[in-house]
Amino acid sequence: MATYPAAKLTIPLDIPDVDIIGTEVRRNGECYIKVESRKEITRCGICGQEIKCNYGHGQEIRLRHLPVLGYKTYICIRPKRGQCKSCMHEPTTTQTLKWYEQRSPHTTSYDGYLMKQLIGSTVEDVSMKENIGYDAVLGTLKRCVPVEVDWDSITHLGTVGIDEVALKKGHKDFAAIITARQDDGKVVILAVLEDRKKKRCAPF
Numbered sequence: 768m769a770t771y772p773a774a775k776l777t778i779p780l781d782i783p784d785v786d787i788i789g790t791e792v793r794r795n796g797e798c799y800i801k802v803e804s805r806k807e808i809t810r811c812g813i814c815g816q817e818i819k820c821n822y823g824h825g826q827e828i829r830l831r832h833l834p835v836l837g838y839k840t841y842i843c844i845r846p847k848r849g850q851c852k853s854c855m856h857e858p859t860t861t862q863t864l865k866w867y868e869q870r871s872p873h874t875t876s877y878d879g880y881l882m883k884q885l886i887g888s889t890v891e892d893v894s895m896k897e898n899i900g901y902d903a904v905l906g907t908l909k910r911c912v913p914v915e916v917d918w919d920s921i922t923h924l925g926t927v928g929i930d931e932v933a934l935k936k937g938h939k940d941f942a943a944i945i946t947a948r949q950d951d952g953k954v955v956i957l958a959v960l961e962d963r964k965k966k967r968c969a970p971f
């Protein structure tokens with residue numbers, strides 16, 4: 768009997784302002800999506816003015832992203848660099864893009880996905896299920912703590928949830944995730960509190 772290649776699927780990537788320059792699916796269940804930024808400008812890290820990205824690329828970074836068809840998925844990018852001619856010593860700046868934070872090993876959407884996994888679960892559980900380090904999950908918690916709640920983006924405070932996240936199994940070390948369910952069914956994270964003392968939850 769003749770064998771046919773598996774049917775292929777094309778779906779849009781949920782990341783803005785990039786082109787896909789390669790994809791690789793490995794036998795070990797990992798998927799690598801290589802992307803390049805479409806943006807040609809960035810802001811000088813010293814003076815803040817817009818500069819052209821005409822100074823090559825930085826080292827490739829690999830960011831864990833939402834799983835595609837169950838594959839452990841990574842986005843790989845070599846960030847563009849620009850040079851400021853107005854500042855003294857003409858410093859270079861690495862372009863930053865809004866779908867990941869500098870020095871984070873995850874894309875912003877993967878962080879959001881982990882936050883949902885953490886509800887009613889422990890950091891250890893999520894670390895094991897997702898096959899990432901304990902510290903990587905803690906890093907997500909820290910990044911997802913909003914400095915200030917953006918009340919304009921919240922249409923409805925209907926159901927406000929307070930979910931405990933146990934930092935370690937069997938320990939009384941909790942974080943609380945405050946969420947609000949919107950009219951459209953979306954759940955937004957309002958705050959993450961490091962412990963669940965009544966005083967800290969009082970504004971909610």
Ligand SMILES: [Zn+2]
Nearest residue numbers: 811814851854
């Ligand atoms: Zn500058």
